[in-house]
Amino acid sequence: MLIDQKMKMADVVLHDPTLVPIINRFGIHLGFGDRTIEEICEEHQLHLQFFVTILNAFHDKLYFPTEQLQSFKASLLIDYLQTAHRYFLDQKTPEIAAMIEKTIQEDEGNKKYYDLIKKFFNEYLEEFSHHIEQEDQVIFPHVLELEKALDSGIINQSLRNKVTLHPIAAYEAEHEDVEAKIFDLKNIIIRYLPTPKNDHLWYQILREIFTLEKELAEHARIEDMILIPKVEAMEKTIRGGK
Amino acid sequence: MGQFRTVVVIEQNYLIQAGLEAIISELPGMVFQKACLGTENNLSGLLIKQNPDVIIVNPEALTEPATVFLNTLNRQISPIIIGLTDSKAAEHLKSPFTHLLFFSDNKLEIQKKIRDICEPVSDREDKKQVLSKREVDILKEVALGLTNQEIANKLFLSVHTVMTHRKNINKKLGIKTVSGLTMYALMNQLVSMEEMENKQ
Incomplete structure (x- = not known):
């Protein structure tokens, strides 16, 4: 619909x-x-x-x-994406980490398994935060710079070079490993780990991981479908020398 | 992955596309992945990347001859390919395909054909997802952080063989990343925490 x-x-x-x-x-x-x-x-x-x-x-x-793409500014989109990043880092993933921690506390007998999940999730978080940082500190400022240059009509040579040498298209390649880790996490829980005593909490963790995965896929789609085409259009204008 | 099979449909007529999607979704273990028009830029490249298990293709939707298209795909991936055409279509449209669906087939005929082509019963039963001894050896080394080259040297194998084993391990366990495999190895005591710590 x-x-x-x-x-x-x-x-x-x-x-x-x-x-x-x-x-x-x-x-x-x-x-x-x-x-x-x-x-x-x-x-x-x-x-x-x-x-x-x-x-x-x-x-x-x-x-x-x-x-519709042309009807709003890239800065609006970037504001939105950054808010979303904060949601993932400050809200969603700490929630899951806290639930894993609770499982460890509640189930002494199988602690070693849940410690492994914790370790795995922490590794994932590290990689994920790195990825987000990259976007927030490198890619988004670049996009804002493009927009500002086009708005003011002042396009200097260094920006023109940058756009020619490192077009935005190269940027989404590294989504993949972050996604693969989430995929593994689901599989390990579903196939291989013993369910802790608090099986309801375990199910909640699993559900939250699925939700996180879905929300991230959608987030990535917004970047791919809205941000990238918009930036490509801006880059094209700049390369065109207008 | 596992016993699920993903299906891509290449057909320009939207009603036929949507109809096939509905029919496929009713079959056990079949997951409709995507519909293509056939005119997409670098379609075979796209498909190779997505690596579906089954491709149902109307040869008339393609921008290149079906044989060329099939050859390109088969060189890289080996999907089950089913042609989709009119039962009275010219021979050159039908002949590239081992399996064919016709527009005039009714729902049950289509479902029966797809089932017969895609899942011979024995195939479903036989696949036990247990690692072989060799695969376990390789998994241990992966968990200990060795690269494919290092594993090849240590176990006197070619890098190519190691890579094949690793693909099979990923497939059998449903785990793609090194951290995931490491975790599996630890859980199943294939390597110990001490060994893990010593390596670093």
Whole structure:
């Protein structure tokens, strides 16, 4: 289903509750009453097209924005992506780590297994934080610089060189290993580890890992489908020497 | 992975695409991966990367002759390939394929064909996911942090053989990363914590 601005926010969330964390990232919280997406955006002073594009990108795997892409600034998108990064690092992954810690505390007998999971998860976190840092400190500033140059019309030679030598297309290659680790984590829990006494907590951990994986895949898709095409278009303009 | 099989459909007619997706999703262990139009830029490259188990392709959707397309794929990956065409289609459209689905087939015929082609019963039973002795040896070394080259030297194997073993290990265990394999080895006491610490 395609989401549009005339729909009531409540109906959209009733249809797809996994959108709640996304909506929260925009500072919008449950208790929408009967307001439409358009009304809510106005109230929160959000860019309507951008908000609707993000909702659709999360809701439908096959959604691909075309003309909407040009209607908002890259800086808006980067704000959003950075908020999402903070959600992953400050909220989501610490939650999972805390649940693993609790399992270790509660199940002395099998501690050695759960210690291994903890170690594995920490390794994953390290790699994941590194990946995010890379985006926050290298890629995003570069994109902002591009946008600023295009807005002001002042494009210096060093930027032109940078765009020619290191186009954005090279950048998503390293998503892969981070994803493979999550995949392994699921498999190890499902296939090989004994279930601890608190099997409900164990199931919660597993569910959270699946959710994390899904949210990350969607996050990566937003980068691939919205950020990258937008940056490629900017790079093309700069290379074109306009 | 495992006994699940992923399917890609290459067909321009959207109704046929969607219909096949629905029919495939009703079959046990079949996972619909993706529909392509056939006109995508570098389609075979894309497919090689995604490595589906089954490809159902209408030869008329392709921008190159079916035989060329099939050769390119078979050189890199070995999917099960099923042609999709009209039962009255010209011979050159049908002949590249060992297996064929026809537009006129009804739902049950399509499902029966796909099942017969994709999962011979014995195949499902026989695959025991147990590591061989050699694979266990290699897994231990991987867990201890050795590279393929180092393992090859130590066990008197070629690097190529080591890589083949590693692929099979990944497949059997469903674990892709070195950290994951290390964890498996520790859990199953193939290596001990002490050995792990000594290596560093």
